[in-house]
Amino acid sequence: MQKRSLVALALLATLTACQKKAEGQTVAVVNNEEITASELNAELANANTPDTADKKAITNRVLQGLIERRILAEQARKDGIDKSPEFIARQRRMNEELLIGMLASRSMDTSKLPSDAEIAAFQAKQPQAFANREVWKLDQLQYDTPQDKAITARIAATKTLAELASVLSAARIPFQRASNQLVTSAIPAELYPQLARLQGGEPFIVPAGAKSVASSIVSREPAPLSGPQARTEAVNAIRRLNSTNALQQRLKELKASAKIEYKEGFAPPPGAAPAVPAKQ
Template structure:
């Protein structure tokens, strides 16, 4: 046998072993293989866990349907990659943002595991100090006018003397500010107590402004309903709220430490503005209500 033949046989044997090693099979911890890509039992269980499936559901049926959905998604992902979308700048930008948010969320969850559950005495004290969120909780029915924030915020001073929602509507129309009428509700559990006191101190029917999701919403209270939280449920809610507050403190502390150690350089014109002004420029998400009229 020639040396060349020996080399050829060795090369073919190596190639055969490589091909055999690449043949993935749906066995053990691998529940499916889609064009060579594995879907593991861990991935399947994680997908099912996110669905909050009722205990009475047919587990085999749920598992089968979820796995098929994962297979279908994997096929579409493969098709998207074949089209080159995984190299598209828009995809890369969104992928990085989602990856960063996922890491931040996971960091928060891991940190939450270190936050102790408060004892009953601390929980009861927390509840008693926040009657508007628990024993005296109410839900206000509202009539509203919703609009985009005007380019000149000072123009809203025209609304300060308005005593009714119709007056506000007339003045907005005169100023050329478009708005939409609607109805809504306001839960006292999510309002800053000082803001709530100012709202409740207004004469009946007098309007106030609630920033919400980048809009300005002028509202008047048309009714209210008492919605006290039962004691046992209140304790669960309070305990979670206390842990969340502690988690936020830890997060703020860690962010402050990270900023102190970091070297951050901004292009001229992109440096952070004053915190208060910057916060006002962003869409509001669950901000406390702010009365418009005195």
């Protein structure tokens, strides 16, 4: 009888030890799964809340979101979704993208700071982001990208958004009008001179998958970037560029030494461009 009591007590102690509690670094327990303070802080950091916000209310809301996510994820696992081929493929892609992003961040963090001469040269090559930085107000038309080459040619020949709207209407392609603004620092250096020379009202078109967006510049407001802020922007941009180039060079070397076997018909043609070209 005494032996049975000891076994029962041992079993009770084991069960009690397995029951996690919301204490210490654990801010909540959902079906015996912990949510830690570090997890909550990471979620709060990604929330981008303003400094004037009610911190306690934001924390409570974010924590509830974490709890609800855990509950739904647990149900998805019970339904076997985590064993499906689609989930496994998407999870692998997300993990790979996270690893690559952290590899790039580590490369940037360990890169040396550029010299004053490198910073000055970079700013001179990127006038749209520094000395000549402007804010452009835009009128825009968004429409489904046509597949008919004749319609595409007529669109390319238009000189105003009004002409473009007429071409789209004649081709029975629906479109939406919008107003927007563009800071020229977002424009690639190689494209900026072409856009800067556009005459008033002349549209430029940017394909975006199945959609295209045509924009015309309504006004240009100077917003030059100089001094310490310009230096900080330049340093960060140079380090990102150097990190990208270093990562691409490393990828080239790793790919050259990797053992890659293709099923017949899946190998790239000789001389094919890399999947992610190195940035210059």
